[in-house]
Amino acid sequence: MSDRIRVVIAKPGMDGHDRGAKIIARALRDAGMEVIYTGIFQTSESIVETVLQEDADVLGVSILSGTYEHYAKEIGGMLRENGLGDVLFLLGGTVSRQDVNRLKGYGVAEVFGAGAHTQDIVGYIREWAAAREKAG
């Protein structure tokens, strides 16, 4: 693992609005993290391959359309298949409350809804990184 927290921010699917993803990318940069931003229209394969090549600690996937279930399942599975199960997998976007637990079953660590503050995400990643450090 790197000295700096490295985060891949990705946006899968056919929806081309990446304003939210960019705001989060900037907030994480301002918190001292190295953010690899992949741009829009990513496939699950290309997202997981990017996480692998970049040796990222965290993957943040931003989804606005109603396809989060599909991508969470697919990306979560591919992370595990590629030995990347220890990467912190976060989901951002509009997600129904009753779906959250099922998404966590796919390997998503936490879901940040459209109303979440960027500082909540920063804090969550920092706490996770500190806990990982302690565990060695």
Next chain:
Amino acid sequence: MEVASLAQRVLEGERRALARAISLVEDGRARDAEILAALYPHTGNAHRVGVTGPPGCGKSTLVNALARTMRQRGLKLGIVAVDPTSPFTGGAILGDRIRMGDLVGDPGIFIRSMATRGSLGGLARATSGVIEVLDAAGFDVVIVETVGAGQSEVGIAQTVHTTIVIEVPGLGDDIQAIKAGILEVADVLVVNKADQPQAENTFRALRAMLDVGAPHSGAAGHHAPRAMLAGEDDGKGVEKLSDKGWKIPILKTIASEGQGVEALLDAVQAHRAYLVEGGRLAALARARVASELETLLREALLAELADSLGPQEIERTIDEVLARRLDPHSAVDGLVRLARRSRRGKGRRSRAGVQAQPAETD
């Protein structure tokens, strides 16, 4: 993870191991030296290409197009894309992958984004370490994208074989200012965004500039760092090679449409052939090793010297020079003599220690 087994997995082409090894080298801690030591015997095969130019000139887009063309010619390649770290927060947004989406699923390509992090010297060292790792992993070509911002491209140019400098239409009177920088590092000059109206003017202005500057340019010469260790003869040898001169080609591209990219790759391969021919590449490699050893030796000796003197001694000498009781040259002579004496003293003590307790040695 054990460094030896990590290195083995890198050599076998395992991508996860490669990604981990790059992180180690980038962080530059003790294990960095270990992993590089394990991989170094397997380096030296990749052709290293630098791509530099101002922000937004189309570097990433051009790397994407160039990489696709290289793949068509059967080459496997590693890409290192460097973006600046924010000096205020230490964080960075690394966005070069946005333009390289075409390349991600290809097993013959490995892309790594890098932030500049600390100093320029540190960046050059970390970048060259990452290039070595990709070289050892068996890639035929390693491309490094850096923002051209003064000194950084010179540092990177010293670690690559062929440097592509990108300019964009709209160069005006500041061409004189750019001139020195370009001649310093460029092996191939590109006017990208040739679809824009002023492209032809910029192209002509740059060509006129190169025609004036050409006789003194030449890759083997201007990239070869001058190293004391190389000795007079080696230095001159490299210098002489450059006299024959590499005529810097200037090309027009439309990176976003892939236009002119075949010709650009031809130029890179021609430059490679130029370097190989007549032993230029070997001379360049020798000069670089000499320069690198010199840098490391200087750091090591300085650290050892400072260590054996202790900080008070150096502070005291600074006071003496400040008070003008001592001139700087005599001060340095004095410090070196003192350091030698204190080292010899320490050596005697430790040898005595070894004799007294032989059981503790191994």
